[in-house]
Amino acid sequence: MTQKARQIGDTLLKVEGVSLSFGGIKALNDVSFEIREREILAIIGPNGAGKSSMLNVINGFYHPQEGTITYKGKTRKQMKPHAAAKTGIARTFQNIALFRGMSTLDNIMTGRLLKMRRNFLWQAIYWGPAKQEEMAHRASVEQIIDFLEIQSIRRTPVGRLPYGLQKRVELGRALAAEPDLLLLDEPMAGMNVEEKEDMCRFVLDLNDEFGTTIALIEHDMSVVMDISDRVVVLDYGRKIADGSPDQVRANKDVIDAYLGVGHD
Amino acid sequence: MEILYAFFIAPFVDMASDHIFFAEVVIVGLLTGVMYSLVALGFVLIFKASGVFNFAQGVMVLFAALTLVGLMEHGAPVWLALIVTVGVMIALAFAVEWIMLRRLVNQEEIVLFMSTIGLSFVLQGLGETVWGSNVKPLDIGIPDESFEVGGILLHEFDLFAAASGAVLVTVLAVFFHFTRIGRALRAVADDHQAALSVGIPLKTIWIIVWSVAGMVGLVAGIMWGAKSGVQFSLSLIALKALPVLILGGFTSVPGAIVGGLIIGVGEKIAEIYWGPLFGGAIENWFAYVLALVFLLFRPQGLFGERIIERV
Amino acid sequence: MLYREAGQLKTSYAADQMIFPILQDRIFVILVVVAAYLVPLIANEYWLQAVLIPFLILALAAIGLNILTGYAGQLSLGTGGFMAVGGYMTYKITTAFPDLNVLIAVLMAGLIAALVGLVFGIPSLRIKGFYLAVATLAAQFFILWLFNKVGWFVNYSPSGTITAPPRTLLGIMVTGPEATAPTRYLVVLTFVALFALVAKNLVRGRIGRSWMAIRDMDIAAEIIGIRPYQTKLLAFAISSFYCGVAGGLYVFCYLGSAETEAFNIFLSFNVLFMIIIGGLGSILGSFLGAAFITMVPIFLTNAPPLIGLSMPIDLQKHIEVMTFGGLIIFFLIVEPHGIARLWQIAKEKLRLWPFPY
Numbered sequence: 001m002t003q004k005a006r007q008i009g010d011t012l013l014k015v016e017g018v019s020l021s022f023g024g025i026k027a028l029n030d031v032s033f034e035i036r037e038r039e040i041l042a043i044i045g046p047n048g049a050g051k052s053s054m055l056n057v058i059n060g061f062y063h064p065q066e067g068t069i070t071y072k073g074k075t076r077k078q079m080k081p082h083a084a085a086k087t088g089i090a091r092t093f094q095n096i097a098l099f100r101g102m103s104t105l106d107n108i109m110t111g112r113l114l115k116m117r118r119n120f121l122w123q124a125i126y127w128g129p130a131k132q133e134e135m136a137h138r139a140s141v142e143q144i145i146d147f148l149e150i151q152s153i154r155r156t157p158v159g160r161l162p163y164g165l166q167k168r169v170e171l172g173r174a175l176a177a178e179p180d181l182l183l184l185d186e187p188m189a190g191m192n193v194e195e196k197e198d199m200c201r202f203v204l205d206l207n208d209e210f211g212t213t214i215a216l217i218e219h220d221m222s223v224v225m226d227i228s229d230r231v232v233v234l235d236y237g238r239k240i241a242d243g244s245p246d247q248v249r250a251n252k253d254v255i256d257a258y259l260g261v262g263h264d
Numbered sequence: 265m266e267i268l269y270a271f272f273i274a275p276f277v278d279m280a281s282d283h284i285f286f287a288e289v290v291i292v293g294l295l296t297g298v299m300y301s302l303v304a305l306g307f308v309l310i311f312k313a314s315g316v317f318n319f320a321q322g323v324m325v326l327f328a329a330l331t332l333v334g335l336m337e338h339g340a341p342v343w344l345a346l347i348v349t350v351g352v353m354i355a356l357a358f359a360v361e362w363i364m365l366r367r368l369v370n371q372e373e374i375v376l377f378m379s380t381i382g383l384s385f386v387l388q389g390l391g392e393t394v395w396g397s398n399v400k401p402l403d404i405g406i407p408d409e410s411f412e413v414g415g416i417l418l419h420e421f422d423l424f425a426a427a428s429g430a431v432l433v434t435v436l437a438v439f440f441h442f443t444r445i446g447r448a449l450r451a452v453a454d455d456h457q458a459a460l461s462v463g464i465p466l467k468t469i470w471i472i473v474w475s476v477a478g479m480v481g482l483v484a485g486i487m488w489g490a491k492s493g494v495q496f497s498l499s500l501i502a503l504k505a506l507p508v509l510i511l512g513g514f515t516s517v518p519g520a521i522v523g524g525l526i527i528g529v530g531e532k533i534a535e536i537y538w539g540p541l542f543g544g545a546i547e548n549w550f551a552y553v554l555a556l557v558f559l560l561f562r563p564q565g566l567f568g569e570r571i572i573e574r575v
Numbered sequence: 576m577l578y579r580e581a582g583q584l585k586t587s588y589a590a591d592q593m594i595f596p597i598l599q600d601r602i603f604v605i606l607v608v609v610a611a612y613l614v615p616l617i618a619n620e621y622w623l624q625a626v627l628i629p630f631l632i633l634a635l636a637a638i639g640l641n642i643l644t645g646y647a648g649q650l651s652l653g654t655g656g657f658m659a660v661g662g663y664m665t666y667k668i669t670t671a672f673p674d675l676n677v678l679i680a681v682l683m684a685g686l687i688a689a690l691v692g693l694v695f696g697i698p699s700l701r702i703k704g705f706y707l708a709v710a711t712l713a714a715q716f717f718i719l720w721l722f723n724k725v726g727w728f729v730n731y732s733p734s735g736t737i738t739a740p741p742r743t744l745l746g747i748m749v750t751g752p753e754a755t756a757p758t759r760y761l762v763v764l765t766f767v768a769l770f771a772l773v774a775k776n777l778v779r780g781r782i783g784r785s786w787m788a789i790r791d792m793d794i795a796a797e798i799i800g801i802r803p804y805q806t807k808l809l810a811f812a813i814s815s816f817y818c819g820v821a822g823g824l825y826v827f828c829y830l831g832s833a834e835t836e837a838f839n840i841f842l843s844f845n846v847l848f849m850i851i852i853g854g855l856g857s858i859l860g861s862f863l864g865a866a867f868i869t870m871v872p873i874f875l876t877n878a879p880p881l882i883g884l885s886m887p888i889d890l891q892k893h894i895e896v897m898t899f900g901g902l903i904i905f906f907l908i909v910e911p912h913g914i915a916r917l918w919q920i921a922k923e924k925l926r927l928w929p930f931p932y
Contacts, residue, residue, distance in 0.1 A: 059798060085800030097795035099788050101856065110788050114800040116781040120809070126776035131589065134780055138588040177799065317705055367908040373704070374650065375911045378851050378903065381844060385900025393893040503712070503840070510709055543724045552713035559702050559709065 008229065009037030011070075012181060012213050013058065018067030020053055020237075027053040028064065029237040035181065040207055041215045042224045042245075045234035046257055051217045052094055054234065055183045058215075059084040059091050072180075085114060088180035092170045092187055094217075100159035104169050107158055108144060111176025112137040144172050148202060164195045171202065182206070184216035188223060196220065200227055225249065233257070275537035289536050290529055295422040297528020298429045299491075302484035303501050304508040304520035305432065306477040312440070312515045313449040313473040314365070315456070316376045320384035322502025324478055327391045328353055329485030329494040333402050334395035353478030354471075356387075361470045369456060369466070384502070402489035425487045429521065432483060436476075437517050449473060453515065507555035513565030522566060527551050579926065594775055611764055615757035623756040624829075626869060631760075631767045632824045634865035637849040638774050638858060639817025644847070645855035646778055647810035648790025649699055653711035654846040656718035657815045659838035660688040661822030663728050666737040670730055677742035677750055678762070681823035688819020689812040691718070696811030700804050715843055719835045738832035750827045759828040766824060770817060775858050777813070786810055787856070852906050854915025863914040871899060 013035045020028040028050045035041050043051050056062040058069065060079030068075050072087060090111070099107055116137065122130040145151055148168050153161060158169055167187060174182060187203070188196045204227055206212045218224050224231060224245065231248040233241040235257040241248050248254055279286045303325055310318040318324075331352050335345035364379055410419045440446040452459045452469050460466055485494070488501070508527050512519025534550045558565075583598055585591040595601045615623065636658060643651050664684035669677050695714040699707055722728045729737050741751025748754040749762050777783055785806045788796035793803050826833045845868055853864020875895040910917050 061794070061798060081797045082800055082802060085798065091798065093795070097792050097798075099791035099795070101791050102784070102787050106784055106787070110784050110796075110801070111799060113781060113785060118781070120777075120782060123777055123780045123782050124773045126780065130776075130780060134592070135588050138592070142588070173799065364904055364908070368911070371907075371911050375851070375907050377705075378848065379907045381848075382900040382903030382907070386897050386904070387900075389893045389895070389897030389900065393890060393897065397889070397893070506705075506709055506712065510706060514705075545720060545724070548720045549713060549716035552709060552716055556698060556710050556713050559706055560698060563702055563706060 007211075008039045011035070012037045012072065014070040015054075015058070016068050016070070018054075018057060018064045018069070020050075020057060020062055020064045026237055028057070030067070031234065031237070031239045032067075033232045033239060033242055035213060035215050037213055038207065038211045039213060039229040040203065040227055041213075042228035042231045043215060043217045043234065044219070044221075044224055044231060044248075045240075048236075049234040050237040051234055052185055055091060055185055055215070055217065059089050059183060085177065088177075089183065090174040090177040090179035090181075091183035092167070092174050092185055094185045094189065096163075096166050096170055098158045098166055098170055098173070101157065103155045103157055104150060104161070104172075105141065105145075105154045107169055108141045108172045108176045109137060111173040112141065114177065141172075141176055144175050147175075147205070148172050149198075164191050167191070167199075168202075171199075175206070180213060182212050182214045184214065184218075186217050186219065188218060188220055196223060203227060270541055271538070278537055279533075289532050291418065291422075293529035293532030294525055295425060295528070296532065297525035298422075298426045298521075299484065299488055299524075300501070300504055300508050300528055301521045301524025302429055302432070302480065302487060304505045304512065304524050305436065305517065306480045306484070307505050307509055308512075308515065308517055308520045309436070309473055309477045309480065311509075312453045312517075314470055315373065315453050316365075316380065317373070317514075318383075318477070319377060319380040319502055320387060321477065321481060321505065322500060323384040323387045323391075324353075324356075324481040325485040325488065325501065326494070327356075327387045327485075328478060328482035329402060329489040330391045330395045330400075332482070332486065333400045333489065333494050336402075337400070349482055350479060353482060354475045357471050357474035357478055360474055361467060365470050366467065400489075400494045402486065402494050421490070425491075428483055428487070432480060433517055433521050436480075440517065445469075445472065504551060507551040509565070510555040511558055511565055513567040516565070516567035519565055519567035527554065530554055592779070594779070608768065611768075612761070615760055620756050623760050626873060628756070628760055628763055628829050629825075630865055630869040631763045632821050632829055633846065633849065633869060634862045635767050635770055635824070636818050636821035636846050637853065637861035637865045638771060639814045639821065640846050641850045641853075641855065641857070641861045642774065642778070642786070642817065643810050643814035645850055645857065645860075646783060646790065647786040647807060647814075649696075649807060649810060650704060650708045651711040651814070652708045652840070652843050652847065653695065653714035653718075654818055655838040655840060655842035656711075656715040657688050657692055657818035658822030658825060658842065659718055659722060659835060660691050660815075661685055661819030662826035662833060662838065663722050663737060663822075664688070664819070665823035665827060666739070667728065667730075669740065669742065673740070673742075676744065677827065678744065678766075681820055681827065684823045685816045685819035688822065689816040692811040692815020692818075693808055696808050699807045699811065712840075715840055719838060722835050736832050736834045737826065739827040739830075742827075752831065754828075763824055763828050766820070770820070771858060771862075774817070778858065782809065790856075848903060850913075852903065852913055854913025857913065857915040859918065860913050860915030863918065867914065871902060875899070 011034045014032075015034075016032045018028055018031045019026065031050070031054065043054060045051055053062060057064050058079065060081040060083065063078040068077055069079055070076075071079075071084075071089070099110065102110070116133055118130045118133045122128060145154065148171065150165065150168055150172065153165060153169075158166055161169065167189075171184070171187065174184075184203070188199050191199065200223060203214060203216070207214055216228075228245055230243065231241070231245050232239060233248055233251070233254050235253075240253045240257060241251045243251075303321060306321045306324065307318060310316055310321070328349055332345050332349045335348055336342065340348070360383065364383065368376055368379060412418070440449065448459070448464045448469055449472075451462070451464055452466060456466065459469075488494075504527070508520060508523040510523070511526055512521070512523025531547050531550050535544075535547045539546050583596075585596065590596065593601075595604055614627065618627065636654060639657075640651060640654050643649050661681070661684045664687045665677075665680050668680040668683055669675065672680070691714070695710055698710040702710065723735065726732075729735055739750045741748060741753060743749060744762070747758055749758055778786070785796070785801045788799075788801055789803055789806050789810075796806075797803050822838065825837070830837060849864035849868045850861055851864070852867055853862065854860025872895060875898055876891070879891065
């Protein structure tokens with residue numbers, strides 16, 4: 001643990017005072033926390049606490065009414081999705097946002113799109129630079145396929161895959177972008193014990209081998225306690241705790257939130 | 265400079281200088297609009313209740329009118345012909361449900377849309393095979409005296425058409441909002457499978473909706489047919505209904521009316537006052553461009569439902 | 576027995592991603608292409624003029640529409656309009672520059688069609704689905720109205736028709752009344768073969784994937800870095816280019832002369848039928864659908880006499896229309912994913928043949 005702690009670097013992303021409303025509903029209320037390089041941060045909280053909204057703000061799908069997002073030293077009032085993707089933020093989604101008409105391989109290849117430069121004329125001819133580029137990216141994608149152990153479903157249209165495998169493919173697509181910051185929205189939802197162990201192994205390997213910073217939303221407490229370096233707890237749009245897993249576990253506010261003690 | 269004047273000033277000067285004519289143009293536009301609305305209503309019904317964009321609605325209007333006229337030509341009195349035609353439209357609804365809709369339950373919208381285009385060909389061919397393809401006059405005894413109000417020429421027939429439109433709309437609006445079946449229809453429009461799993465009888469709902477749309481089509485067919493004869497071009501009105509639906513919202517009954525009126529008036533005014541600048545016949549595309557512009561500012565139409573996408 | 580992949584192991588990604596990775600497929604396709612070029616030796620004038628040439632040209636338009644609607648997911652009802660741009664602009668360019676190679680004129684007209692497509696694709700930023708279809712309908716009606724009203728496009732001809740002037744390629748007449756059917760057929764065949772290859776290259780690479788991503792879930796596509804607007808506009812442009820070239824060939828190598836009616840909404844519907852019945856998102860499907868839609872009217876016209884039925888012409892026409900509609904409905908029920916899917920299933924079965932599973 002201490003060896004790991006030494007590797008964790010400076011702040012990669014910081015949100016300060018972020019508030020987000022949809023009409024009359026305040027999804028996020030003055031939330032501030034930071035994510036440090038190479039750490040695994042878990043965002044937890046009861047349903048409706050605003051966790052997914054927080055991720056959506058970070059990668060630019062929602063624009064907060066107040067607050068700032070500082071990423072890699074640059075402070076912005078809101079992120080644009082394209083800018084987020086370009087500067088190394090990738091994510092997975094709670095309800096799986098894969099491209100159903102395409103195969104596993106194609107889906108993961110879409111993750112490499114930002115790295116593909118060859119213009120449309122070369123694409124039309126295919127032979128030559130476009131093909132070389134395609135093959136180079138195919139090679140990287142195959143590495144990811146090996147890593148996630150999904151070789152056998154390469155050509156299957158993802159719409160036909162079972163839920164657990166779809167989640168893995170989605171992770172693969174996020175990895176294909178070689179992100180600096182990986183946002184995982186309930187990556188283990190709906191999985192059984194073995195599948196969860198596999199997923200945990202992938203997450204930890206990613207962090208270990210590639211130094212990827214990971215922020216994940218997760219409901220399974222044993223997973224959270226096991227793999228995360230720090231935990232941020234949200235409830236009704238506010239941050240109610242922020243610290244190491246042990247600290248958070250013992251925090252009275254957190255216990256109250258989960259047990260549903262009355263709020264004002 | 266001259267062009268700017270001709271485009272931006274002159275038409276309005278024309279409108280102001282002859283109020284009577286302008287009013288008449290507006291009224292003609294409104295009445296054409298009512299006709300469009302009647303056709304659009306059929307669309308809205310089917311779309312609202314089954315999520316299908318029924319391209320064949322225009323042909324259904326033609327088919328209903330053809331059947332009515334054909335029966336009358338063979339000597340049936342008006343009331344009998346009407347009843348039989350209504351029966352035919354209901355039988356059609358049964359047939360459409362049994363042959364087409366049932367087997368396409370889970371398909372994507374575009375497949376259903378294409379199948380309604382196929383249906384339009386079938387109905388057209390059938391109608392023309394059975395009743396022949398000459399233009400037929402339709403006279404079911406709607407009064408058509410003209411009279412003047414404040415110097416503006418009006419026709420009883422047009423008022424009758426407008427009144428029928430109003431009655432239909434009110435009846436349908438009430439039906440959708442206040443009856444059990446109306447609620448079931450709205451559920452089906454939202455999500456077929458969910459509606460099925462709650463026990464709503466999809467089959468019955470569809471038959472009801474298509475029958476009602478058929479009857480609305482019959483009313484529209486009578487109005488159009490009495491005005492300009494029953495002929496093939498009636499089926500192309502379906503294409504005009506699209507801009508009407510865009511303006512009004514695909515799922516709104518009052519929207520179909522408002523949209524129809526706006527398109528009707530807009531088209532007429534554009535044609536009369538700006539048409540000459542372009543050499544005429546801008547009615548061909550004006551409605552679509554108007555709808556397009558509208559779409560850019562209000563994609564769901566005046567009364568339609570906002571689509572919110574979540575990830 | 577015949578269709579086994581055993582032994583055909585791919586040792587490189589390039590081999591895996593070929594257009595036709597299975598050897599038997601490659602042989603089959605080569606045979607088809609060779610046969611296609613040899614057709615003029617055996618086919619009669621009627622078959623070339625009335626069946627094969629329009630089939631190829633419409634297949635090209637179908638590929639164009641498939642790119643926009645099948646791959647990029649943007650419903651378009653304006654195919655006829657874009658083809659018209661190609662046809663009329665080819666006419667203008669070749670009459671203005673008679674010495675310019677007519678095929679270059681067709682390509683340039685295609686580029687103009689691409690620009691027009693781009694303009695009418697602008698609403699696609701905010702509008703989707705059936706609503707976008709309205710924008711394309713606006714294109715369809717407006718373009719035809721423009722060509723009707725503005726005499727410049729038809730060189731002020733009083734009849735409003737455009738007629739393909741005689742033009743040669745390498746000394747042989749390819750357009751105009753003296754161009755023979757086999758010549759025109761070969762020109763069209765070469766165009767279509769090349770364009771189909773280019774289309775296939777585009778859709779199997781980066782561009783095709785970004786189109787399909789936009790089609791399947793444009794929000795997710797945006798989040799992984801695809802720019803939805805540019806991607807859609809590119810689809811409009813390329814699709815309209817294809818339709819424009821098809822339109823130029825339609826007038827110059829098939830019809831000989833045309834009015835705007837030749838490009839009306841029913842043409843748009845026909846091409847849409849082709850890609851739906853053939854298979855959305857499939858280049859092969861575009862061909863299969865074009866073949867189907869081209870053949871059905873011919874079959875319907877010629878079949879009744881063959882089985883001894885004779886009917887008055889207009890009755891026969893009505894029945895044709897009915898049957899056409901009925902076939903479409905039938906097809907949509909039986910295989911909504913199109914003939915291309917049936918083809919795939921057949922190939923799967925062939926792999927196992929003669930074993931049942």
